[in-house]
Amino acid sequence: MNSGIPLQYFLVLASIMFFAGVYGFLTRRNLITILMSVELILNSVNINFLAFNRYLYPHKLEGMFFSIFIIAVAASEAAVAIAIIINIYRRFTTINVEDVNEMKY
């Protein structure tokens, strides 16, 4: 199944993905690409949970259920965030974070 692949490989892979997401979160200016970076970060956390569960506690299911709940939270977060982004676009006709700096309308 997963013989010959140490746990550390999964963790290193997930941390590379996490910091790619952090880089995107810091440098992007478009709201949708910021949302995509957040999805990358959440996904890397899921990989960590599942690798820990499979390698260190294979007789339990905590990691898997935590991942399911993370996926559900990510889905609802994406739905609400995209609704807000569309509303912002309707009001300001831009989704650049630096042009959307007033809450008054």
Add this chain to the structure above:
Amino acid sequence: MASNQIMFILFAAMIVVFSILTVTTRKILRAATYLLFVLVSTSGLYFMLNYQFLAAVQLTLYAGGIVVLIIFSILLTSHISQNFESSGWKKNIFSALAAIIGAILSIVTILDYSFSATTQAAQEVDMRLIGKSLLSVEYDGYVLPFEVISVLLLAAMVAAIVIAKKGAPKKTVLPNLNQE
């Protein structure tokens, strides 16, 4: 080299390359496509770890749902051929420094730590077991987070509809019928 190692290297290379491309490409629709590749290869990793149910959830919900939602909102809000203007080089360099230093720090820590696995027999994850533990109130049951997440999903759905729909139209002045 065993076949599972080859598969792992393939998935890992795809994840690393495409996640870096996702955050560095200049075209927004390409970024969404690279994100799709990352999510699909992540579900391949889940299949390798023997979590078939979660891999299917990942494929349908992330790759099928969220990416489609993102692509739709991209099409609604920006021109496909539009390039981003790059943010200032100072910001880029400092963000890259922060990300690289953080990655090196965490990778060194991970490789330094010795994980100790249990010797207990692995439990096979089948659908029946997942359903029973999701709805059980016993010691290993997850009925409370299950209910909380269902309320959260309902609230998110209502909130998305309320936020995204057009605001109430301005009250039109009704013509006064009994004017004369």
